Amino acid sequence: xxxxxQSPKYLFRxxxxxxxxxxxxxxxxxxxYWYRQDPGQGLRLIYxxxxxxxxxxxxxxxGYSVSxxxxxxxxxxxxxxxxxxxxxxxxxxxxxAGGGLEDPNIQYFGAGTRLSVL
Amino acid sequence: AQTVTxxxxxxxxxxxxxxxxxxxxDTSESDYYLFWYKQPPSRQMILVIxxxxxxxxxxxxxxxxxxxxxxxxSFSLKISDSQLGDAAMYFCAYFRSGTYxxxxxxGTRLKVLA
Numbered sequence: 596x597x598x599x600x601q602s603p604k605y606l607f608r609x610x611x612x613x614x615x616x617x618x619x620x621x622x623x624x625x626x627x628y629w630y631r632q633d634p635g636q637g638l639r640l641i642y643x644x645x646x647x648x649x650x651x652x653x654x655x656x657x658g659y660s661v662s663x664x665x666x667x668x669x670x671x672x673x674x675x676x677x678x679x680x681x682x683x684x685x686x687x688x689x690x691x692a693g694g695g696l697e698d699p700n701i702q703y704f705g706a707g708t709r710l711s712v713l
Numbered sequence: 714a715q716t717v718t719x720x721x722x723x724x725x726x727x728x729x730x731x732x733x734x735x736x737x738x739d740t741s742e743s744d745y746y747l748f749w750y751k752q753p754p755s756r757q758m759i760l761v762i763x764x765x766x767x768x769x770x771x772x773x774x775x776x777x778x779x780x781x782x783x784x785x786x787s788f789s790l791k792i793s794d795s796q797l798g799d800a801a802m803y804f805c806a807y808f809r810s811g812t813y814x815x816x817x818x819x820g821t822r823l824k825v826l827a
Contacts (some may be wrong), residue, residue: 626813635722636803637817645813653814683756699810700746702815704758 597622601686607713608673608680616671616708618686625691627669628702631655634685639685645691663689673710684708691692715802717807719818726795727826731782734821735789736805743767744810747781751819752802757758761803786792791825800825 599620608614618627626645630638640653644663658677663669669688673680686705690698716739739745749761753807764781772779776796780789785786792799805818 618824629814635819638815638818640814643813685758686760698763700810701748701760701763702808703760704750706755706757 597683599686599688599703599705599706601684603708604706606708606710608710609713611675613672613674613712614675614680616684616686616710617670618671618705620669620688620705622688622690622703623666624703625666625687626689627663628687628689629653629659629661629671630685630687632707634686638685643669646676680710680713682710684710685692715809715816716818717805717818719805719821721821722819723724723824725824725826726792726799728779728795728797729794731791731793732795732823734792734803734805734823736790736818738784738788738805738816739784740807740809742809746808746810747779748806748808748815749777749779749788749790750804750806751799752804753798753800756793758804760792775812785818788796793827797825797827 604618629641639655641659642661644650660672670690685707687702718737721753723791730769743765751759762772762774762777776793778791804820807816
């Protein structure tokens with residue numbers, strides 16, 4: 596089945612530690628996103644990537660880093676500079692080019708990773 | 714800048730009844746899309762329904778329908794014959810065609826009472 600896989604489901608970070616959240620998609624989508632979800636704040640964009648080896652900062656990129664070495668993978672690293680990392684993190688993707696069967700305006704989501712600080 | 718507002722943090726509905734969730738947005742653009750996403754306790758975001766701004770006809774998906782008022786910048790979701798499985802957070806989202814960014818509202822928690 597095609598979809599977006601996020602791992603792990605739960606992650607714990609120690610003080611001063613960097614942690615990496617995995618996001619893999621087999622939908623052949625061009626664009627991938629990382630969102631942070633906090634209670635009462637909806638989804639806030641951390642990073643966005645439209646093609647391999649290119650990505651842009653979103654609204655709350657400080658303390659986070661990403662890479663896009665392969666089309667299907669978009670890992671997010673939460674660095675020690677992120678002082679309040681406890682949140683639910685969602686990865687999403689969408690087809691950009693259009694012209695095919697998929698609607699390029701619809702975003703699809705993974706099941707999320709819950710990050711907590713020890 | 715575009716904004717999306719969901720003014721109802723929480724709503725309740727009796728099973729089999731109808732409920733309407735509100736969403737307003739602010740934009741100066743004419744070509745955009747609006748979405749309702751459902752986030753159940755599993756936290757998986759699921760697309761419920763979408764509306765193209767250029768279409769006057771309101772979108773419908775089974776028990777879910779929208780009331781799209783473009784001039785008023787309003788996009789409400791109506792759930793008919795509510796079921797226990799409809800209990801979830803519902804997020805309204807805006808997307809301008811040709812861009813990359815989606816703007817989400819803060820969500821409405823829907824409780825379905827048996």
